[in-house]
Amino acid sequence: MTDDRITNRFSYDEIARLVAPGTHVLDLGCGSGDLLDLLRRTRGVTGRGVDIQEEMIRACLEKGISVFQGDLDEGLKEYRSQSYDYVILNETLQMIHDPVYLMNEMLRVGKRVIVNFPNFGYVVNRLQLAWLGQMPVNRTLPYEWYDTPNIHFCTRRDFVRLCDSIGAIIEAAVDLRRNRRVAGVFANFAATDCCFVLRKPESRV
Amino acid sequence: MDASRDIVVPKEFEFGSDDDVLVLESGRPFGPVTVRYETYGTLDETASNAILLLHAFSGDAHAAGYLSGEESRPGWWDSMVGPGKPFDTDRYFVICSNVLGGCRGTTGPGSIDPATGAPYGLGFPVVTVGDMVNVQERLVTHLGIDRLLAVAGGSMGGMQALQWTVSYPARVASAIILATTARPSAQAIAFNAVGRNAIMSDPRWRGGAYYGHEPPARGLAIARMVGHITYLSDASMHAKFGRRLQKRDEFGFDFSDQFEVESYLEYKGGTFVDRFDANSYIYLSKAIDYFDLEGKYGSLEHAFRDAMSKFLVVSYTSDWLYPSYQSKEIVVALMRQEKDVSYTEIDSPFGHDSFLIETERQGRMISSFLHTVLESVRAADAPAQGGEKK
Incomplete structure (x- = not known):
C-alpha cells in the first residue's frame, strides 16, 4: 500500500477507522476506487462509487468495484433516502459547484456522511496570504489560482458553522497535519486537512 | 485467397419438432426452428467461460473472423472478438447466433413453412425479443452451458441481453448492455x-x-x-x-x-x-x-427484481436513437433493486453506431469488467469442486 504521508492524499486508514464493518457505502468522487477497495478488504463493506472521469470508471471496473459515471453537481436524486450507511465525499467538497445542496443530499441518502477537505485556515495558508499577499500554493494546496479544480475553499471553522446552519450533527472529527493527528483545539490553525462524520438529528443507527 | 486466415465454420441447431415446440410470447406454438450460430475459442471443462453475443437489428451470427479466404470483410464485431481482444477467445468461449425472425440462417419469414412447402411470408408469427431469447436459451442448453459468464450486445442486442437477465436470472453471471433502452x-x-x-x-x-x-x-x-x-x-x-x-x-x-x-x-x-x-x-x-420491460413487468424496478447478474451499462453521448437518459433509467432501476451495476457514458461523436466504432474505449471497459467476473465466478465455483485456491 502506498504511504499516505508521501502521497498527500487524506489518509485512507483514518477514513477506514470511521467506518463500521459490514456496512453499505457510497463513495462520491471515488477516483480509481482505492478507498472502496481498502474498505472492502479491511472493513468488509459493500459499496459503490461515483466519478465523472472515464479513466476512473475503467480503473474501478478493473478492481471489480461497481461505479456510476456521473456529475455530483447534479445531486443524488436517483438515490433513495437513507439507503446507504455511509456517504463519503473524499477531497472533493471544495470542487463542488453547490456544496450546500450536495451536503443536504448526502445527509438525505446516507445515515452517516463522511466528508473531508483541505483546511484553508491552516497556518501556512494564512501566512502566504497575509505576509506574501498571494494565494496559498503549497503541498496541500498545490494549484495556482487560475488552474485549480478547487472552487469553494473553507476553513475548519467555516465548515463547522455550515454544519450548524444545515442542522447536521458532528459525530466525530479527525484533524490531520500531513496525515498526523493534531489536537482539536488548535485544529483550525494546525490542520492541513479535516474530516468529519455527520448525521441528521433524526438519523440514529 | 488468404491462406493464413482461420476460417470460421457456421453451425446449425434444430429444435421445436412436435414434442418440444417453442411457445411464443403471443401464445402461439411454433416449430421447427433452425438456429444458425458461430463459436470462437474453447469451452473450458466446467463450461464456465461462455459468452453469448447478441447482434443488433441488421447483424447476424457472423460476429468475428472470416467465413472464407475470399471474404472481403470480417464479422460485424471482429474488432471486439478474438485473441487478445476484449472478448478474448484465448480466455472465453464466444457464441453468436442469428435471431429468430432473421434472414441469415435462423428461421424467419423467408424460411420454408413445412406445412405448406412455401416460404412463411406474413404467415410467420409475430415474434418478440423475449422469443429470440427463448430460442437462444435452447441453443445454450444444447451446447451444455448451464450458466453464461456474460451476455453482451448493443442496440437490439442490448435488449436481448436485458431480457436474458430477466427471463433466466440464474443462468447469466453478467450482462454487458450497450447503446440500448428498456423501451x-x-x-x-x-x-x-x-x-x-x-x-x-x-x-x-x-x-x-x-x-x-x-x-x-x-x-x-x-x-x-x-x-x-x-x-x-x-x-x-x-x-x-x-x-x-x-x-x-x-x-x-x-x-x-x-x-x-x-x-x-x-x-x-x-x-x-x-x-x-x-x-x-x-x-x-x-x-x-x-420491447418494453416497464410495460411488461409493471415497472423497470419490478422487471429486475429477481436479476442475479452483474451489469455493465454503456451509453454514448451522441446517440439520439436510444439516448443516455434511457440507459440511466435502466441503471437507476437496478441500483434501487440493490443490483451490482456499473455505468459509463462514453463521450463519442458517432451516434448510435458508436458501439460498433468506439471499440477501443468500450473494449477497455469490457475487458476489465469481464476479468473480474471470470475471477469471481471461478472463486465461487472453486470450493464446490473441492479445488484449492491459492
Missing part, C-alpha cells in the same frame, strides 16, 4: 414505422408473398436509408459528408446533382437489399417496437 421511445418507433411503410408501399412487396418474384428492393433500400440516419449523428454526418456534392462543384439546378450524403445513403440502401430480407425487416423492427 424504445415514440421517436424510435416512428422511424421504424417509416421503414415498414416504405417496404409495404413497394408494389413488389405483394403482401409479403414476394418470394419467387422480384423482391421489394426499393422499399427495403428506403427503409435502410431511414434507419441508417438514426444510427449516425449531426456531428458524424457533418464530418463525413458536410454539404459536399458528389460529382460536381456547383449546383446544376436540376435533380441529378447529389449531395455526398445522398449517394452514401443510396449506396447503403443498395447494398443492404443484397443481404437482407424485407419481411425480416418488418418482423424485427416490430419486435424492437414491442
